[in-house]
Amino acid sequence: MEDHVMMNSIMGLIVHSGNTKSECMEAIQLAKRGNIEQAKEKISLANEALTEAHHAQTALLTEEAKGGEIEVTMLLIHAQDHLMNAITFRDLAQEMIELYERLEGE
Incomplete structure (x- = not known):
């Protein structure tokens, strides 16, 4: 995978995870x-x-599945960490909204 394509995917992971x-x-x-x-x-x-974050991750996974070499860098690890935290944060936010909704109904 070309460096600029990989960097775009990594930055996409970080940006979209942060937006999440x-x-x-x-x-x-x-x-x-x-x-x-x-x-x-x-x-x-x-x-x-x-x-969108998953699309960026999928681009990396697809490249590796096709036999392309993906260099594991601190930036890639950082991006994956952002994604996992975003998923967890989204799940917890949904739960909190449900709780607040129940409290509103009481």
């Missing part, structure tokens, strides 16, 4: 203030960003 986390944090804050529907909209945006 940001949207989730906004969603939690909205739910906390009772704006459940807006919070769910933010989660939807987070899911879109997460899909």
Whole structure:
């Protein structure tokens, strides 16, 4: 894989994972203030960003599956770490929104 293509994939992982986390944090804050529907909209945006992050990851995985050499660098490890944290953060944000929604109903 050419260096610039790999770097674009890595940076895509980092950027889109970061966007996922940001949207989730906004969603939690909205739910906390009772704006459940807006919070769910933010989660939807987070899911879109997460899909983009997965596309970047898939480009790397596809290249390796085709026999291409993917150099494991600290930047790649950092990008994967961002992705895993974004997924966890999204899952927890969804749970928190559900809890706030239940509290609103009581």
